[in-house]
Amino acid sequence: MFHLAWFTNPRAHGWTANGSDRWAGNDILPSSWENGSFLVDLARSIERACFDFIMIEDHVVLSNDKQNLEPRLDPLPVITLLAAKTEHLGVIGTFSSSFYPPFLLARQIASVDHISAGRAGWNVVTSSEDWAAQAFGNEKQPPHDERYERADEMLDLVKQLWDAWQPDAYEMNEETGRYVDPSKFREFKFDGKYHKSIGPLNVSRSPQGRPVICQAGSSPAGRDFAAKHSDIILCSSFGQNSVQVLKDFRDDIIKRVIGHGRDPKTVKVMFLISPVVADTEEAAQHRYQEIIGMTPEILKQRLGRLTLHTGHDWSKYDLDAPLPDIDPATFTEGFRGITEAIVKMAKGKTLRAALAEQETTSLKLIGTPEQVADQMEAAIKEIGGDGFLMHARPLTRRYISEILDGLVPILQKRGLVRTEYKHQLLRDNLLEF
Ligand SMILES: Cc1cc2nc3c(=O)[nH]c(=O)nc-3n(C[C@H](O)[C@H](O)[C@H](O)COP(=O)(O)O)c2cc1C
Numbered sequence: 001m002f003h004l005a006w007f008t009n010p011r012a013h014g015w016t017a018n019g020s021d022r023w024a025g026n027d028i029l030p031s032s033w034e035n036g037s038f039l040v041d042l043a044r045s046i047e048r049a050c051f052d053f054i055m056i057e058d059h060v061v062l063s064n065d066k067q068n069l070e071p072r073l074d075p076l077p078v079i080t081l082l083a084a085k086t087e088h089l090g091v092i093g094t095f096s097s098s099f100y101p102p103f104l105l106a107r108q109i110a111s112v113d114h115i116s117a118g119r120a121g122w123n124v125v126t127s128s129e130d131w132a133a134q135a136f137g138n139e140k141q142p143p144h145d146e147r148y149e150r151a152d153e154m155l156d157l158v159k160q161l162w163d164a165w166q167p168d169a170y171e172m173n174e175e176t177g178r179y180v181d182p183s184k185f186r187e188f189k190f191d192g193k194y195h196k197s198i199g200p201l202n203v204s205r206s207p208q209g210r211p212v213i214c215q216a217g218s219s220p221a222g223r224d225f226a227a228k229h230s231d232i233i234l235c236s237s238f239g240q241n242s243v244q245v246l247k248d249f250r251d252d253i254i255k256r257v258i259g260h261g262r263d264p265k266t267v268k269v270m271f272l273i274s275p276v277v278a279d280t281e282e283a284a285q286h287r288y289q290e291i292i293g294m295t296p297e298i299l300k301q302r303l304g305r306l307t308l309h310t311g312h313d314w315s316k317y318d319l320d321a322p323l324p325d326i327d328p329a330t331f332t333e334g335f336r337g338i339t340e341a342i343v344k345m346a347k348g349k350t351l352r353a354a355l356a357e358q359e360t361t362s363l364k365l366i367g368t369p370e371q372v373a374d375q376m377e378a379a380i381k382e383i384g385g386d387g388f389l390m391h392a393r394p395l396t397r398r399y400i401s402e403i404l405d406g407l408v409p410i411l412q413k414r415g416l417v418r419t420e421y422k423h424q425l426l427r428d429n430l431l432e433f
Contacts, residue, residue: 001433002380003268003387004408004417005090006046008395009057010039011072034073036081042400043082043089049404050418052429053090054082055123055214055389060099061132063308076108083116090426092121092214097151099127099136103197106161109211110203118207118425123214124229126151128311128334144333148221150194155213155229157190157197162210164188164200212426218249218337219328227256227267231427234389236272238341239358246271246363247383268386268430271379274393275365275372277402288366291393292356302355306342310334319352369406377416
């Protein structure tokens with residue numbers, strides 16, 4: 001069996017089928033996502049389909065491409081709302097280790113864990129954009145590996161804060177009038193290289209103790225951080241359609257998890273996918289061609305997005321010539337995984353061809369619901385791994401229905417995915433298989 005989850009942005013979803021950031025109209029209007037009602041519909045629908053969790057993406061500022069403005073909501077109130085409107089679904093928010101004081105974030109996530117009765121999680125990102133640093137009063141972001149070092153120290157502190165309360169701290173003794181037993185929490189002083197704080201937290205131990213940690217780093221520093229701290233490790237091959245890439249990623253993660261003295265069975269590796277499902281194979285192939293198709297305008301937008309994620313101007317390269325030799329580790333302080341994927345995809349081809357492929361996330365899953373179910377089953381058999389994180393391109397109500405009413409019942413009938421929730425806590429559902 002494998003796990004299913006859904007990854008979405010807390011913003012409008014009207015972008016064109018080919019993944020550009022060009023508004024193309026959609027039935028999900030600003031009023032329905034800004035008041036949260038669309039996201040509640042989505043969360044309830046995937047809960048009916050027994051998904052393990054919903055993960056809400058975040059970037060702390062607008063993209064600095066003023067032509068394609070994307071207002072959004074803050075993930076914290078969104079996951080709190082979704083927790084209140086569902087019963088079993090895990091609710092995971094993305095929060096940047098660069099901008100939240102550890103004490104504040106530890107208490108916020110512990111609070112959502114209480115409100116959701118043990119279903120909260122944190123997708124840890126480090127944020128690369130200097131534009132974001134400026135919004136928070138700094139001039140620029142620290143270099144790539146230092147951001148992970150800071151995040152590593154933050155996680156050590158946050159875990160200590162979450163662990164500071166014992167589960168049985170409430171004494172509630174009417175005779176003595178004592179509500180909380182002061183011997184049941186640990187006071188401490190944390191004096192790190194990057195963070196200073198004191199414990200305990202002012203939120204008691206939450207149902208999971210430590211809410212679920214997710215991470216999606218792809219560079220060596222990112223993978224190592226994920227292997228040390230995460231319950232769920234997310235993998236995208238950023239467009240490289242290759243079982244081998246995902247297999248290598250998973251093998252490397254397992255080695256690193258063991259290296260940190262952890263049991264790999266307790267860490268779930270999940271792959272980002274965007275299946276293209278339609279009533280006939282021809283219709284699905286036609287939709288896929290639309291997704292990878294590029295007009296000059298879309299090409300410009302993709303170059304803009306790549307520039308944003310990598311902090312490097314890609315428009316200076318010849319689109320129809322091979323890329324010069326680029327080493328992601330020295331080339332960018334931004335996302336290195338995507339740089340590496342573009343370089344590999346352009347090998348023997350061109351930057352233009354790589355940009356077309358790049359929109360398809362990891363595996364090519366295209367066809368009727370039965371065919372896509374076959375492809376997912378075969379992929380998990382070959383790669384190993386623990387499941388898939390769906391990311392719609394573009395997200396429409398029709399897409400949601402194609403996945404939840406078309407594909408998922410077939411996977412359920414084959415006994416490949418969950419048909420009921422057996423546990424209250426998100427972590428227990430994750431560890432069930
Ligand atoms: C499934 C998935 C979800 C991600 N979500 C976010 C996000 O919400 N916000 C963000 O700033 N980065 C996000 N990222 C980027 C990663 O956190 C990471 O920076 C990126 O994969 C590059 O890895 P590296 O920093 O180790 O080079 C996501 C990546 C993946 C694969």
